[in-house]
Structure formats: C-alpha cells, structure tokens
Amino acid sequence: MPDAARIRVRGPIVTSDAKHGDSIAVNGVCLTVVEVEDNTFTADVMRETLVRSSLAKVAEGDRVNLERAAAVGQRLGGHIVQGHVDGTGTILAREKAEHWEVVHIGLPPQLARYVVEKGSITVDGVSLTVVTVSEDEFTVSLIPTTLDLTTLGHRKPGDHVNLEVDVLAKYVERLAVPHLRAIVGEETQ
Template sequence: MFTGIVEEVGTIHAIKKGSSSMQLVIKCNYVLSDVKKGDSIAVNGVCLTVSEFSKTQFAADVMPETFKATTLFALQIGSRVNLERAMAANGRFGGHFVTGHIDCVGEIIAVRPIENTIYMDIQINPAFQAHLVPKGSITVDGTSLTVFDSSEQGFTISLIPVTQADSVIGHKRIGDYVNVECDILAKYLERIVSKKETKPSGGLTMGALAKSGFLG
C-alpha cells in the first residue's frame, strides 16, 4: 500500500528488455535508506519488487501484464521516474490509499498554466469514468492528486508548485501518456452498487445455493 506522496525522483540507469517483459535499474538515494530485497517500491505509480540493490540503485522486474498495461515499456535510459516506498504502519498518511495497481493509461490532451498552477486534461478509457468524483482522489504516475473536474473524455488535475517541482508529472506535455489509478474506495463502492442492482429481487434461494456449489 502506498499514499501517492512521491519521496524521490529517480533516473533509469539500465534497461534489459524482453519481448514483453523488462528489468529496470534505477539510480536513486532516499528510498534506499532502509531497502531490503523483496521490498515494494512504486515506480511511476506501478508497484514493483526490489530484486537487487546497492547504495546508489535498485533493480526490479516488470512482468508481461505490467509491461502491456502501463507506460513502463516506454521508459528509456535517463528517464526520470517518481519513487515511493510502501507505506510504513507507523507513518503519516499524507495522500490517499494507493495500491500501485494501474487501472489504465491516460493521455494528456491539454496543459494550461494559470498563475502558479498547471491544469492538465487527461483522457482515459470511458469504462473508468464511474470511478471519478470531482474533488475526489486520483493517482497519476504515482502522484496523489485531486480530480479538479471530469468530463466524458476524462478528468482535469491541477498541479501546485511543489508537485511541479518534486515529481515527473509537472514536466509532462500534451501527447504524453501517464499511469492512472482510480481511488480504490470509489472502485469498491461502484462494485457494491452494481452488485446490488443485479441481485435478484427474490434474495437467497435454494436454487442459488445449489448453483454456487453449496448444496450437493
């Protein structure tokens, strides 16, 4: 579990690619202070497992499903990435509940600097619109942000100066792709509501129990 509060921006030092998988070696500093093999570190919002590490870098493997479903496949040597260690049980929860499991890839379709803020419009698959709530939480490339507005195309976020400076999202441009994770609470709620809507009005029956394998 993560919070979406980026701890450090790392740099891709090496990439070993397969046809649909890859290993990343990421140079960093802060997140290595207490790292152990098998620890979880979110890389641009994607939960990865530390397979090797030294004082200046760590390695993590990207499996085929993650390779296909996120933007990690497009990383190059020198790319900068948001990094966050898994949330410690005694830590302060500054963002929101983030799992590190990406829902979809979004495309930045507009960037509008206004005063000290950057507004970004991000287009996503319409299937995920039900999980967007104005003023609710959203994770973009591992950064916990607020949904400023939503539309049929996607949603709008606003980046304050500290987010612009301390994460990669502030340097994205129109046409760039980002990893998007919707608020897990919204996903659970949508799931519960959809289940209630499809539940038979008759409630629990012997036929339903038999169909589910509870009766011999």
C-alpha cells in the first residue's frame, strides 16, 4: 500500500464551480480539491484513506460516484453523510426484481453493531436504507433511479464498496458506553 496518492477525476458538473480547498466526495470518500482544470479536479489521498476505503483499487477510466459538499439551507435527502469512510464491504449477490434490485453486501465485524434494519448506511457515497441485517451481511434495495444514476448499478459480486455507518449511532455509543460501564460496575460491587 502506498503512503499516499494523487488522483485526477473528470466530472464536469462537480467541477463547474469547484475551487482549491473545496470538498468533493469520490465513492463516498471526502477529498479536498487541490487543483481544477478542464472539467477535472485533482486531490491528494492519505494512506489512512487508502487503507480504509476502496480508492486504491480504482483504476483509470473507472466510473465513480461524485458529490459536492452540501450547502447550508438546502434540503437533506437521505441521512447525514460526512464522507468519512469507516471501512469496505464486498458485494456478495444481487437479486433482480421487476421494479428494484436487492444487493447483499458483506459487513465487516467492526461495523456490524452500527447497522440496523431500516437504519441508514452509505455505500460508495450513496445514502441507503438497510433492508435486512445479520452479523456478517446486510441488504439494500435499489430503485431504478439509483441503479441508473450511480455506480451501484454496475457493481458485481466480488467488488469492494466503501461503507460509512450512521454517525449518530457512533455518537450514541460514545456517549452511552461510559455510563453503562459505570452502572454495571456499581451493580457488581
């Protein structure tokens, strides 16, 4: 794994008003723009990001999901997505139905406690609702619009995807665990 990387991404819509220092998410990974030229932006990627995400596997010519940072005062469709990838999952299977597609995604053990049925998860930067969850996998249902407008319609079994769990679940855990430990400690004394 390299210590760092510099990537160039072509995206006429996201670069139309982008400037040095702006944030643009690539497959759900928040990156800082260091240069914009000819509908293309350049960003530096740190080792930590390469280790936690699937960006190291992206090759020249691959399609990626791109999203500009949210602007204050706009509607929030979906859930709070920060672009801080927590880990990667693997596409396990796809089931096509008439009006949607169910995608099974492998769930890393360290993220399992944050994923709940009907909760939110971000897959390659796309805010989705969890349909089912077990200890080692979860499913999401993709509507035709999501299949058409994102790279998720092109992901195959075996492909790695970036996962960002709901930040609120992490905050609840962070706030509750010390109090729960204190209660359990008091009861055992």
